Amino acid sequence: MTLYLMCFFLFLVGVYGAITKRDLIKIILAIGIMGYSVNLFLVLIAYRSGALAPILKEGISVPMVDPIPQALVLTSIVIELGITALMAALAIRIYEKYDTLDITKIRRLKG
Amino acid sequence: MGKRIFVIITLALFVYISLPLVLDFIPTQQLSYVSQKYVQDGPEEVGAQNLVTAIIVTYRGLDTLGEVAVLFIATAGIGFILSRKKWRKRKKRSSSSILQTGTQVLLPLIIMFGIYVFTNGHLTPGGGFQGGVIIASGILVYILASPKNKFKDFLISLTESISGFGYVLLGLLGLILAAGFLDNSILPLGKFGRLFSAGAIPLIYSLIGLKVGSELVNILKYLRRD
Numbered sequence: 001m002t003l004y005l006m007c008f009f010l011f012l013v014g015v016y017g018a019i020t021k022r023d024l025i026k027i028i029l030a031i032g033i034m035g036y037s038v039n040l041f042l043v044l045i046a047y048r049s050g051a052l053a054p055i056l057k058e059g060i061s062v063p064m065v066d067p068i069p070q071a072l073v074l075t076s077i078v079i080e081l082g083i084t085a086l087m088a089a090l091a092i093r094i095y096e097k098y099d100t101l102d103i104t105k106i107r108r109l110k111g
Numbered sequence: 112m113g114k115r116i117f118v119i120i121t122l123a124l125f126v127y128i129s130l131p132l133v134l135d136f137i138p139t140q141q142l143s144y145v146s147q148k149y150v151q152d153g154p155e156e157v158g159a160q161n162l163v164t165a166i167i168v169t170y171r172g173l174d175t176l177g178e179v180a181v182l183f184i185a186t187a188g189i190g191f192i193l194s195r196k197k198w199r200k201r202k203k204r205s206s207s208s209i210l211q212t213g214t215q216v217l218l219p220l221i222i223m224f225g226i227y228v229f230t231n232g233h234l235t236p237g238g239g240f241q242g243g244v245i246i247a248s249g250i251l252v253y254i255l256a257s258p259k260n261k262f263k264d265f266l267i268s269l270t271e272s273i274s275g276f277g278y279v280l281l282g283l284l285g286l287i288l289a290a291g292f293l294d295n296s297i298l299p300l301g302k303f304g305r306l307f308s309a310g311a312i313p314l315i316y317s318l319i320g321l322k323v324g325s326e327l328v329n330i331l332k333y334l335r336r337d
Contacts, residue, residue: 001134008133015125020118048140053236054162056154058304064162066146071166075178078240078323082185085330089189092334096195 003044010037024091024101028084035080042069042076158300159233159309167238168312168319172293176282179275179322186326186333193333203258214256221249229320233309239316243323250328254335262332267325274321281315 014037017030046069054067091101098106142150149166159165167175229242253260285294295310302308 004133004136008130012122012126016118016122019121045136045138048138054150055236056160056162063140064142064150066142067149067162067166068143068146070163071171074163074167074238074240075174078178079181082182085334086185086188086192089192089334092336093192093195 004041007037007041007044010040013037022102022104024094024103027103028087028091031087032080032084035076035083039073039076039080042073045069154303157295157309157312158303159312160304161233161235161238163236164233164238164312164316165309168233168315169293169295172282172315175319176278176293179278179319182323182326183275186329189330189333193336206256206258210256214252218249218253221252222246225249225320225324229317230313231306232316232320233312234304234306239319240323242320243325243327246320246324247327247331250324251331254331258335262328264332267328267332270321271325271329274318274325278315278318278322281311281318285311 011034014030014032014034017033018027021027021030046066048063048065051063051065054064054070094106095101100106141147149162149170153159153162153165157165157169159169225242225245227242228237228245229239232238232242281297282293284297286292288297290296293315295312295315298310298314300308300310306313
């Protein structure tokens with residue numbers, strides 16, 4: 001149970017960073033931390049003590065960890081990569097337009 | 112001060128809402144019904160040693176197609192956002208000779224390792240996504256080593272289109288020749304645990320690897336702003 005709570009704490013670290021930081025790059029990193037904590041939680045759901053990775057070999061009959069959450073985590077990692085790259089591209093455009101990454105200074109309109 | 116209190120209240124509400132999700136979770140020592148079926152029937156039905164690959168490419172193959180589509184849409188979005196011209200010309204410095212020499216040695220090895228990872232995705236840990244990312248990281252090293260070189264746009268688009276088209280085509284062939292969309296038994300299953308086994312899985316995963324690799328190279332190209 002401690003491990004799951006630590007995962008939740010890591011997620012809270014990400015939420016804290018996303019709502020308090022002013023730098024866009026730091027916000028992107030915080031959102032990344034949130035995503036990684038969710039991935040860690042999914043992998044921990046699959047984990048069982050004493051079990052092997054889900055790769056079959058003849059003559060081995062040790063119990064296996066659950067393969068479905070692992071497949072889901074692979075999907076989630078790839079989608080997170082796409083989201084992070086998209087956010088980075090938006091941050092680049094904002095920097096080109098306003099010459100700053102501070103979100104409190106991006107309020108004014110600039111044509 | 113008021114802002115800090117607001118942040119603390121927000122976090123506390125968030126904990127109040129989602130802590131039960133964590134606390135009520137009971138870890139089990141047994142596989143769920145679906146996983147049990149995959150573990151037992153997977154070797155005969157799919158013939159892949161790596162069960163995660165069997166799930167991703169065959170049982171949940173449609174999800175993977177959607178995932179590749181999401182990656183494509185993200186790349187297209189980045190291209191759209193960064194399509195404007197550079198607003199400030201920067202002079203590109205050439206890199207150090209250590210990096211250049213190291214790249215010449217490492218680049219073929221990195222790309223070979225990426226290809227190894229995605230062709231052996233049904234036997235060992237790894238697969239198309241991981242292999243594609245390894246290839247893209249090799250290209251990133253190349254970009255860092257020689258920042259003045261231009262990409263051959265045509266080659267990247269060709270790889271991307273052919274691999275994406277081939278992936279859908281193999282899925283449709285499964286619809287005609289075998290039980291359903293993306294069924295891997297359009298090719299003989301072969302001997303369990305060999306490189307040429309598990310039907311169409313190595314082929315599909317190689318195409319996914321090329322597709323993911325070329326998408327990521329496209330993202331790198333857009334982020335470089337040339």
